[in-house]
Amino acid sequence: MTRTIAAREGAGVVQLEAEVIGNVAAGSYRHLTLVTPGLAELARPGQFVALSVGDGTSSMLLRRSFSIHKVSPAGTYGGTTEIVVAAHGAGTRLLTALEPGESVGVIGPLGRGFPLPAQPVPCVLVGGGYGSAPLFWLAEQLRERGCAVEMVLGAASADRLFGVVEARRVGDGVTVTTDDGSVGVRGWVSDVVPDLIESTGAAVVYGCGPMGMLRSLSAIADEHGIVAQVAVEEAMACGIGVCMTCVMPVRDESGTTSMVRSCLDGPVFRGDRVRWEAFEDGYCRVPEDAVGAPTVVR
C-alpha cells in the first residue's frame, strides 16, 4: 500500500503514500505509525513530516505538519515513522481516524532538527502537551553523547501529557507539571525549569510546545546565560518551503532580522534569535527593523 511518489537522489526528502500500521490512543492524542521507506534513514530529532488530508479530491488542500516522534529504519515493515496527533479541527480529526491498512500522503523529513552539543553537557528537555513527542528520541541521542538529561513534561491536565512513562526510561530525571494539578506539580513548566537549570548546571534547554511556553523558556535560558533550542509551531500550508506562510522574525548571527520560513530555517531556532516581542494576541507583526519591512508613515 505504501507507494513512493517522489524521491530524487540527494534531495534528503521523500514523498510517499504511506500505509498506516498503527493508531493507538495516548492520553488525549493518537499515536500513529506509518510505513515510510527512505524517510527514517534521513530523519533527525526535531524534524517533522507533512501529512495530506484525504486523497487528491479532498477539499482540505493544506498539509498538516507534525514533529517526528521516532523513526525505525529497519523494522518488520521496513522503515517506519511515528507521530502524535491531536484532533484540533476537521483535518486532524480525519488523520486521527485513519485505520491500519489505510494510507496517507507523507512528505519528510522536513526542516532542521535540534543541534546536539559537541561536549557532554547537562541538558533540560521541556515538552508542552504532545509537543514532547520529539524529545524522547532526542534524549536518547543526547545520552549516547554522555549528556545528562533532565526532562520536564507539562500540560493543562493529566490526559494532555504525552510520554511520561517513556520519559522515565530515557531521562535521568523527570518532572511533570499540570495547570490543574491533576498530576505532578501544579503550575507551568516555566515554574520548575529555573531550579532544574541551576541544580543540574544545564548548558542547553531544549523545548517543543506552544509558542508562549517557548518564549518563556527562551527568557529563562537568557537569564541563566545558556542557550535554548526551541522547535516552533507556525501555521504552514506546504511544509516544504514554497508557500511562504510560516515565516517568523528571526535574527541572524549579525543581528539582522528577517522573516524566515520556519519550515526550512526551523522549526528549531535558538530562542535568543526569535523576535518574541513581535508576537501578540495571535498575530505576529513584522518588526520595523526587519529586512524589507514596510516603511512606517508617521
Next chain:
Amino acid sequence: MSTPAPAVDMSVDIGGVRLPSPMMTASGCAANGREIHRFIDITALGAFVTKSVKLDPVSGRGTPRMAETPSGMLNSIGLQGPGVRAFVEKDLAWLHSIGARVIVSIAGNTASEFARVARTIVRSRYASAVAALEVNISCPNVANRGLVFACDPAGAHKVLTLVREEVPRGLPMVAKLSPDVTDIVEIADVVLRAGAHGLTMINTTLGVAIDTDRLRPHLVAATGGLSGPAIRPTAVRAIWQVAGAMREGRIRAAPIVGVGGVRHGTDALELVAAGATAIQVGTAAFNDPSAPHRVGVELEQLVADRGFERLADVVGIAHERFTA
C-alpha cells in the same frame, strides 16, 4: 501493467518561444525553484515561473498570512522577496546553472519600478535562462490596494508600455490578469495593445476569512487572495471570455497561460479547451509538490485518449463545440 506512451505533441508556443511542455509552476507557488526541485526535475517543465520579484527586498506581511478555505486557501504573503539584485545573483544564477527555462515574474510599486526590475533581469548575465517575463499587475497583497494595476486600464497600459521598452526582441512579455474586474476582456485588450505577447489568467481573487473564535479577520491583513480548486470556474470563465473575444476578432489574438485551481489533468484540460495554450499549477503544489509534473502526464494521456495528436488542436476547442 504498462500503459503505452501517448504520442502527443505537447509543445507550445508562447509569443514566439517554443516550450516542449505546456506545464509551468505558478508564480508564488514554487518559491524560486530549489525547494520543489527536490521533488521534481524543474528543467523538465515547459517553464519554471518564479515568485514575483520587486526592485528592493520585501519582508511581506505579518502572520497569520494564510487561511485554509473550502477547496482553497487565502494568502496575504505580500510579495515577500529578496529584491531583484539578490534574485539575479542567487536564484536566477541557480536556475541558469541547472538549465531551467525560466519565466521571471516581475512586480513593482510604480510602472517605472516594473521597468527597472525588467531591465535588471534582461541585462543580467543569466538572461539566457529567461524564456519570458510575466508582468504581475494583479497581486492583491500589496500594501496599497490602489496598486492593483490590473484593475485600472490606464495603469495596466502604462506598466506594459514601460516594461516593453526594456524587453529585447524575441523575449515575450506576458501580463497576469486579475479576475476582480468588471470586464476582463477590456483589460486584456489594453495590455495586448500595450505590447503584451500573451496573458496569464488568473491571479487570486480577493477574499476574507473570519476567525470564529476570536471573531475578527483571520489574516493579519484582513483580506487575502483566494486560490485553489475553489477558483477554477472563475479561471475557466476568464479564459473563456477572453479567448472568445480573440476568436471573434474583438481583441488581438495571443496565447493564454491558464492558471487557477488546477490539481489534476482534467482540470488542465478544462482550461485548455476553454482557450489556454499552457497551464500553470499553483496551490495544488502545496499539497503535492509533484503536481506540476504529474498534471502534465495526466493531461497528455487525456488528450491522447480523446484522439488528438497535438495539444494545440485542443486549445479553445470548447468554443467550436459550443452551439448555444
